[in-house]
Amino acid sequence: MARPGPGLSQLDREATGGPYARWRRGFGLADGAVLALVVGACLLLGWRAGMALDYRWNFAPVWAFVVRYDTERGWVANLLLQGLFTTLRVSFWAAIIAAILGVLMGVARTSRLLLPRLIAGFYVETIRNIPPLVFIFVFYFFVTSQILPALGVEDWIRRQPPESLWWIAALFGPPQQAAGVIAAILCLGLFEGAYVTEIVRAGIQSIAPGQSEAARALGLSRAGTLRLVVLPQAIGRTVPPLAGQAVSLVKDSSIISLVSIQDLAFLGTEVSASTNRVFETWIVVALLYFIVCGALSLIASRLERRFAAHNR
Amino acid sequence: MNENDKPALSRRFLAPAAGSAAAFGALVFGARSASAQGADARATLAGTSMIEEVKRRNTLRVGMSTFVPWAFRNKTGELIGYEIDVANRLAQDLGVRAEFIPTAWDGIVPALLAGRFDAIIGGMSITPARNLSANFTAAYSATGVDMAASKRLADGMTTIEAYNRPNVTLTGRRGSSGITAVQRLMPRATIRQFDDDAQSILEVVNGRAHAMVGSVPRPLFASLDNPEALFRPFAQPLVRQADAMAVRKSDPDALNFLDNWIMLRQLDGWLEERQAYWFGAREWRDQVPG
Numbered sequence: 111m112a113r114p115g116p117g118l119s120q121l122d123r124e125a126t127g128g129p130y131a132r133w134r135r136g137f138g139l140a141d142g143a144v145l146a147l148v149v150g151a152c153l154l155l156g157w158r159a160g161m162a163l164d165y166r167w168n169f170a171p172v173w174a175f176v177v178r179y180d181t182e183r184g185w186v187a188n189l190l191l192q193g194l195f196t197t198l199r200v201s202f203w204a205a206i207i208a209a210i211l212g213v214l215m216g217v218a219r220t221s222r223l224l225l226p227r228l229i230a231g232f233y234v235e236t237i238r239n240i241p242p243l244v245f246i247f248v249f250y251f252f253v254t255s256q257i258l259p260a261l262g263v264e265d266w267i268r269r270q271p272p273e274s275l276w277w278i279a280a281l282f283g284p285p286q287q288a289a290g291v292i293a294a295i296l297c298l299g300l301f302e303g304a305y306v307t308e309i310v311r312a313g314i315q316s317i318a319p320g321q322s323e324a325a326r327a328l329g330l331s332r333a334g335t336l337r338l339v340v341l342p343q344a345i346g347r348t349v350p351p352l353a354g355q356a357v358s359l360v361k362d363s364s365i366i367s368l369v370s371i372q373d374l375a376f377l378g379t380e381v382s383a384s385t386n387r388v389f390e391t392w393i394v395v396a397l398l399y400f401i402v403c404g405a406l407s408l409i410a411s412r413l414e415r416r417f418a419a420h421n422r
Numbered sequence: 423m424n425e426n427d428k429p430a431l432s433r434r435f436l437a438p439a440a441g442s443a444a445a446f447g448a449l450v451f452g453a454r455s456a457s458a459q460g461a462d463a464r465a466t467l468a469g470t471s472m473i474e475e476v477k478r479r480n481t482l483r484v485g486m487s488t489f490v491p492w493a494f495r496n497k498t499g500e501l502i503g504y505e506i507d508v509a510n511r512l513a514q515d516l517g518v519r520a521e522f523i524p525t526a527w528d529g530i531v532p533a534l535l536a537g538r539f540d541a542i543i544g545g546m547s548i549t550p551a552r553n554l555s556a557n558f559t560a561a562y563s564a565t566g567v568d569m570a571a572s573k574r575l576a577d578g579m580t581t582i583e584a585y586n587r588p589n590v591t592l593t594g595r596r597g598s599s600g601i602t603a604v605q606r607l608m609p610r611a612t613i614r615q616f617d618d619d620a621q622s623i624l625e626v627v628n629g630r631a632h633a634m635v636g637s638v639p640r641p642l643f644a645s646l647d648n649p650e651a652l653f654r655p656f657a658q659p660l661v662r663q664a665d666a667m668a669v670r671k672s673d674p675d676a677l678n679f680l681d682n683w684i685m686l687r688q689l690d691g692w693l694e695e696r697q698a699y700w701f702g703a704r705e706w707r708d709q710v711p712g
Binding site: 165170171174175178180188189192251254255259265268286287290368369370372376379380381382383384385386387388389 | 479481488489490494495497498499521523524525526529532533536537538617618619620621623624627628647710711
């Protein structure tokens with residue numbers, strides 16, 4: 111593949127700091143001072159939380175809501191872990207919808223024709239200029255009260271035989287809640303799709319114009335130019351920011367708890383209300399989100415490195 | 423010319439013909455409508471009643487919110503509580519299965535109107551504001567608004583006047599009738615609202631608010647759980663209230679069925695017995711973790 115014009119050069123990767131910096135120097139005095147300061151601040155915070163708050167910490171009831179021991183089935187996932195599974199399911203499907211929508215709209219946004227540009231522009235600007243919380247309230251109640259009943263999703267799910275119910279449960283969670291989950295997936299996918307659109311648009315526009323001019327000169331059609339020359343290069347460049355967007359989608363998915371989808375954040379409120387252990391519950395919920403998003407970030411940075419090497 | 427003339431000619435004959443046909447139709451169907459339309463309306467109303475939908479679906483979808491001891495989670499993560507018992511018994515008497523849809527309390531009425539569930543059975547107090555957007559059944563449990571106050575901040579404050587001051591902070595659950603009650607009784611106090619009772623109790627236990635308000639018996643339970651931090655300033659509830667089920671408007675069949683079900687379960691003492699179990703001496707405590 112041709113070397114991309116303005117992009118990640120060798121120079122960027124060798125500069126100190128930044129995402130591509132390598133561990134080079136030994137552990138210095140300044141590092142030790144910073145580390146001591148941070149550890150000290152954490153200890154002070156912990157001591158304040160323990161002493162000044164006059165709070166009896168008790169994590170036991172909250173852990174019992176993560177996993178529990180069942181006399182027949184052994185260790186099984188309890189509410190919080192089930193909520194995490196819902197979060198992951200919703201994020202997975204929303205990511206797919208956002209990817210499809212984002213690529214279509216991203217291509218439309220760079221189109222030569224006015225109409226696709228207007229449609230994609232309207233979509234992106236509408237969603238990016240509404241807070242996620244407001245968007246989810248408006249759109250979710252519209253989807254659940256108008257679109258889904260018109261399609262008959264809920265009745266359709268209830269009519270399914272047990273074996274297809276098993277599939278629905280595996281893909282969307284408990285069948286009786288699947289209609290709400292599908293509505294939430296649509297909302298989240300539509301929301302994140304706007305950000306994916308901008309990433310795809312930036313990727314396409316970052317390809318040097320000479321590339322498509324050369325392809326046109328060789329006799330490729332416009333569609334052929336896009337498919338064979340521009341998109342393959344653009345995809346390489348958009349994968350790192352897209353992976354980052356996927357991580358933030360998992361975190362953003364917590365807004366669906368506002369419309370009572372049984373995800374990790376919503377079941378967190380249920381558990382804290384049932385156990386009266388408010389701080390402990392939210393610390394455990396934060397830990398679960400951190401583990402998932404941290405793992406995804408790690409994968410994202412691996413991808414980033416691989417595509418950076420590939421693009422060289 | 424000719425092609426243009428033809429339709430114009432036929433239109434000249436067609437228009438009066440169509441007009442008289444329409445008049446005739448209106449006469450025939452108009453005469454029919456008085457009785458038939460009434461029957462149609464009744465059939466539509468009966469067919470779309472919540473009770474009919476529930477029987478067709480074989481499931482009663484119940485909207486509720488976590489709210490100790492009305493509806494909360496036991497050790498295995500299942501829902502238990504007074505309203506869970508009520509809804510399960512109601513479903514059993516209807517010959518269907520109950521399905522619970524936990525919903526944030528401040529959005530529960532819009533969710534009912536959007537059709538996410540058939541009824542709210544979750545310890546909802548009747549208020550005129552709520553009643554404007556949804557219908558309530560007959561009341562089936564009498565409750566009230568009670569208070570649990572901080573021993574450190576609100577020591578010796580046992581009158582409504584003592585709490586009706588701007589430097590007094592009260593906490594409660596967003597959208598609950600307790601909040602409405604303190605807004606009326608203690609309008610000068612600073613009110614902070616939370617999504618559930620646990621958070622508003624925690625603020626008082628941590629000494630960041632003077633008192634929390636909630637439905638009877640939640641403040642009592644809170645003061646029993648935190649005897650060194652909380653006390654109950656009033657022996658009697660601040661306000662008396664009645665809890666009922668909420669359903670969508672314009673459904674007389676559902677209201678009639680639910681009202682009569684409540685009357686029968688009051689007469690046979692079942693509701694009273696369940697209230698004694700859940701609101702009394704907390705025999706259910708070993709079902710809850712921690």
